[in-house]
Structure formats: C-alpha cells, structure tokens
Amino acid sequence: MTPPTKQSAATKPVNSKSFPWTLLAAFAAVCAAFAYARTGSTRVDPQSERFLAWMAQRGIVHTGTHLVHLESDNRDVYTHKHFEKGDMLMIVPHEATIHDWMAKSDPSVSEYLKIYPKTDWVPIIASFILLHRNDPMWKSYFDFLPKTFSTPIYWSDAMLKEIEGTDLLEDVGRLRKDIEKEWDQWKSHLPAHSTLIEFTWAWHCVMSRVWTLPVGEGKNEAVMIPMVDVANHYGKPKVKIEYNSKLGAVTMTATQSIQSGEQVDVTYGEMSNYKSLKYMGFTMPDNDHNEDCRVRIFREPEDPPSYRIPRRWCLFQIKRLNRSLQECHLGQPNDPNVRERIAKAARAKLRTYPTTVKQDDDILERAGREQLSFDYLNAVRARRGEKTCLQKIARTANGAVQK
Template identity: 25%
Template sequence: MSDVSELLTWFQASGGSLDSSVGFTEFPGCGRGAVALEDIPKGHVLFKIPREILLSTDTSTLPRRIGLDRWREAKMHIGWVGIILCMMWETAQGPSSIWSKYLESLPATFDTPMFWSDLELEQLAGTSVVGKLGKADAERDFKGKLLPMVQSRPDLFPLETIPIYYTLGIYHVMGSRILSRSFDVEKDDPEEEPEEDGAPADTSLGSAMDVDGPQDETESPHEGDSEPDDDSEGDEEEPFGVSMVPLADMLNARYGSENAKLFYETDDLRMVSTKSIKAGEQIWNTYGDLPNSELLRRYGHVDMLPLPTGDLGNPGDVVEISADFAVAVLRPDETVTKARIDWWLEQGGDDVVVLESDLEVPEALVSLIRLLRLTSDEWEKAVAKDKVPKPKIDNEILDVVRAIFERRLKEYPTTLADDVALLANETLPLNKRHALIVRIGEKRILERAMQKIESQRVDARKGDSSRKRKTQPEEEAGRMSKTRRH
C-alpha cells in the first residue's frame, strides 16, 4: 500500500473534498482507519467523493474499448468478473490510469481464509466458512471468462503483460478487494444508456457495504454485500451496482460502533456522521453487524466485545444449521424426504436455518421438523392447503431440536473446553486464533441453546405435575360428593 498522503493528494486533485476534522492513522488491531481530529457533530459531512472517481465497469473505459455487445456476450456483466478485469487492466496501465494512486493504496495481501493453507483451513472445520469461500467458482470464472477475453484482445492485453497482471493469484486479490472494500451504490440514472465517451458511475453487480440515499430521504437503505451470483443469467440491469469508492473504503467497522454512513447524491457520494464523534475517536462505518464467521471470511478479522454472559465475543454470532441435520435425525424414507424437501423449498423455505445468540429455536426449523414428521394423510392435506406446518413447539419437537443441535455440535473436531483452553495461548498464529474465536462463538450458542431446551422441558414437566396435583383432589372431591348424595 502506498503512503496515505499520496492518496489524499490524488483524491483532492480529482475533485474530492476532505473536511479538516478527519484524519487517517494506524489503529492497534484495526490497521489504517479514519480518526476525528476534533469534535464532530451528528450530520456533518466528513468528505465528498465525485462519482467520476468511483471505479466500476462504467467508469473504466475498458468495456467500451472491448465493445459493450462483446462484453455482454461474454457475460462479463454477470458477477464480479467484469469489475475484476477492469481493476486488473487499470493497474496494468500504470500512471496513465486515473486510479493508479488509488489502486496502489489498496492492500495486496489478506488474512481471509481464501488465502489460508489447507492445514489452516482445517481449523475452520465445523463452521460454514469453508463452504462459502467460493474458490472453485472463482477459478472457474477466471479460466472460463476472464482469461479467454484477455487472450482474444492482444491489442488491449499485450502477451507479455498477461503473466504480470492477469494471473489467478491477482484475480483472487482483486476479488478480495471487492469483497472487503466495495459499496453498493445507486445508479445516477438507471434508465440512461452509456455514452461512448463516458458513463454514469457505479453500474455493475455485487457489493460489500451499503450506501444510503440522499441525506433528506427517510426510506430504508439498500442492503449491501450481495455477492456475485453467476447462476443468474438474466440481462436485466440492476438499480444498484458494485463500485470501489476511494477514501470511503478506508473506514474500519466494528459491531454496534457505526458513527458514519455513506450517502449518494446526484453528483457525488458523501460520508456523513450519524452520531457525534469526540476528538481522537475512530470513525466507524458498518458491515452490517455480521457474525465473526462472516467477518473472517470477508474481511480477515473478528470482533471480541464484552457479552452479557461475561465472556468476550461477537454479539452477532450465529450458527448455521443445514436441513440435512433434521433429515439425519428423523431418518424419514428417502422418497418421502426428497418430495417434502423439494416442496419445502418451493414454499420459500431455506435449506439452512440460523440459530442466533438469543437462543430461540428457529421457527423455520420447527416447521421443517413437523413437515418431515407428517403422516401420509397429513402430508396430502398440507399440500392441498398449500401451507407448511405451523412452528408449534412441544416436548417431542424439543427432543428432535436438541438431537439436531447435538449432531451439529459434533461437526467440530474439538470440544468447547478444548478451544477455550487453547485460546489462552498468546503465541498462537493469527489465523489459528481467528478460527478458534469463530468456533468458540458458535459452540457457545449451541451449548447454551441445548441448556435452554432442557430448561424448557423441566418447566413443561413441572407444569404437567402441577396440573396433575390439582386434578387429583378435584376428582376425589367429586367422588365424595357423589357418595354423600347416596
């Protein structure tokens, strides 16, 4: 990464404006971030970013040089492959690219699991992280889309530059930059056709963070982090697009700490304080209060904050539970399973349910369990009514839920006690420490959820016993009354 002063010089020379209350510095454990140089009131504009310097498939001239018809024919507009190629090509242009200083400022190495060794990835066994890395999909797009495009245009991609700027390794780096630093930005005019000599900024797919509408709007923001979906072959343009946003991407994020947010205007984007910020405090943007599993996968860090239980961790941690676990516990007939799972998905059910830190049994899981337990007659009636079973909980359902949680917990190769003891070792490598923190957070949720289920069962048994104790004297009194009448 280049010196921040060079980036700021370029930013301001390109039409950007930075308020005197904002500075950039290194924060222990967070890396480079923004700091308040003086007290900042709520609603204060921290900096403005001209739309022309956002880096996207519309602001880069590469798609037009290739030809927009050819670009779309090669499906470069689907997923992130197009913007990755634009970033590679702009990097290859060196100082002649208007983004050269910006691209030099971006990180070239990452602590995300995408770059971990196989041995390190074993530390994430049991979590959902490894299954979401998408490394194979990325390599498929590189070989099937990007490389053929590069090789077909030696006038734009000279042969000698390919092993320098267009390698699989660089493809992964650019993808990680997008995943960790891009924003979803509303198009300036979704109906406007691109012009040959330029186009409105930010009109491709995908993002990592979100942007609100103009400051005076009250509607909900468009949520970010809609990662590439290469299974979608539709050509319909989206009103939002992924863009690399200089300066805005330098703000760090932490659970529940957001005090600034990016808003879009017609000509620029503005980072605005959403709370008052004291001099010396870090200026935080948001990633959406994600669990540690997602923070690690996307950004290469985890949050360790005080929890209500007295432990340290991420209040947003969750555990993902596949529908396969319900099937494995209930063991219904294979034909029955397929028909019912297919119908469940058609009804809008998910194949993965989420157990959150509030430990409430997911209603979707209860409905799925009840669906798999239906008799043939009940199943036919449910299909006729076109409704999945209601998420009604009783002790039998709680038994199944507990068995599912136990089975899910066995996916981790170590116990919670093992992990807690290991985390006390201060000499652990960073990646192993991060993996431990993710595992511990998920295991705590599962174990506490099972404890809560047991408590619910105890309460239910007490209720049954109490009702029986009340019923017995009442029945005895009834018999005595009948005896007296005789």
C-alpha cells in the same frame, strides 16, 4: 452474494461535474497539511502520499481526517479536528467511485457479458480493476489497496486445520473452485499478463470494500468508495454513509459528536463471524447474537407423505432462531418429529469438532495475556460461533418438542 453494508434510500443523482470538486479537494489537502504540521503528526508512507494526491486530483474531500499507516499495508482513518452531528467528514464525487454499471461499460467487460449475461457483480468489478490497474485515472487507488487479505483462502494448511469440521472450511474449498471457474471464463478478456492470483486478489478487494448505494441511475449498485473504504468496521459507528443526490457524491456524515484524534469507524452491517471472516478477513468479539450455522435434515422411509422434501440444508441465525426453526421443515412446518430431528442433527454435528465451546473460551480468555496470531484468533472465534449456534438450536428445538 449481498454486500455486507447498509443501504440508503434510492435517489436520482444530478450531474456533479459542474461542481468544482478538484479545487475544494485541493484546498482540503492544504488544510490537512497545515493540521499535520500544527499537531506534530508524522507524515504518512509514500504510497499513502500518492493516494492522497490522487484523491485531491479526483475531487475527494476529507477535511479534518487523515490516514495512519500501521504495520504492513494496513491503514486507519483518524480525525484531527472536532466534528459536530451533521458535519460531513468526507465527500466522494460520483465520478471517483467504481460501481457496477461503470465496470459494465468497459469494452472488454461488455464483450464478456454478451457471452455470460448473468455474471455476478463481484467478478465484473474485479475484472475492471485488473483491466485498469495501470490506468493513470485509477492506478494510485489500486496501488493503495491491500496486497493480501486475512481470509481463509490465504491461510496455510496448518491454519485451516483450526477450522476443521466447520461449514466455513467446506465453503472455503467451494469458494476457491468458484473463483477458479470465473477465472477460466474471464482470462481471455483480461490483460495477457493477468494471473489467477491477481484475479483472486481483485475479487477480495471488491468483497472486502464494496458498499450498496443508489449511485448511477438512482437504483442500488455495488460501489467501491475510495477513502471511505479505509475505515474499519465497528458495530456502533458515529458516522453514516449515503449517496447525496444534490451533491452527486457519496458522503460520510457525523451522527454524533466526534472528538479530534478519534478513529473513524463505519459499519458493514450485523453479520456472523463466519461471514465476516470468509469475505473480509476479520471477526468480532462478543458476537454470539449474530452467529449462524447450518444443519442438514433428511426424509426417512417411515415418514408420512406430507414430508415431500427429501433433504434440506437449513440456515439458522441466533437472532431469529424461532423463525429459522419454522422455516426448517420437510413439507410440514412446526412438526415435532422434525424439530427432534433438527436437535439430533445439531448434537451430532457438535461431536465432530476437535474442540468444545469451553475449550475455545479458554483460548480466547488467554488471548488477553498471550500473543496469539491474528489468523488463529479469527479461527477460534469463527468455529466457536458456529458451535454456539448449534448448541442454541439443540436446546431450542428440544424445548419446542417438550412443549
């Protein structure tokens, strides 16, 4: 699985321990407190207060930004000063991040990897979270992470019916089994009180917040970045996240002017609503150009010998649809018979959904007037995106056959 983030160029880091990050962060905390008092901003919740104090101890600098506590355990990042292009909003020292190779250095994780050396980075970092959940070095950060998520794994059976017939529903069941399998292998290496529920929670903490940056040895690593990971996804953010080898820290830098009082957003990269909902628990409106879907095609008895592939699951992405069509074949690219088979499979799959794209559009149009639940809105957007992709496949494949 690829982290849903942008990647920066790999650079070799320097030792950041010699830089007085703690003093700088403490000064930043005083400045932030002064800004709160001067602007009349309300204080954040106690858990956020502990997290802010922890950041100061770990040398995380976020001068000019602050947390806003929303409902439940949701929080956003806002500015309380003006930033010009090139200004740094946040500096997170390398030692205050959690990354792949750091997790691998834990004795329990290291022992596990001797048995399962090809383990993916997601359960590795998730297990590190459970192993160090009460470690004073990390506890305030882990306590600050969301207690639950809006991904379909946490949905009720009634809500899962809203994505009936989709690839997403099938994948949610498969993902549950994958997490359970990982848990069965990991549980003897984790604290005795750990549970599958906690392992699933830690897994989601990683997948919903991880970035890919060249920390550590200078090569790209999966990394969790405190404070930066609070910022929400937006397709056109005003900041960039990168690893600064001279500072030995991850930085958030303004790419254009940011006014005081603005919400700070980042981008996790362009992705379909299927992917963002499955891994992170949100969807985006007006996202048709990023949607994707799958179609299965089969070799039939009367097919020529050049059709050497018996069956194939093809992934189609709207923004690269022509290339996706070229890659979907049974051994002979650009074959009109296979294109017709793809169009037929897409139309057949569209008939299996309980609702049409038009019905979903009507529901989304009502969302501006009615109070629809967050999960329901996400379900409608995800299933609509998949159907929109299938419609596009059917039309494009048919057009190619006619030409």
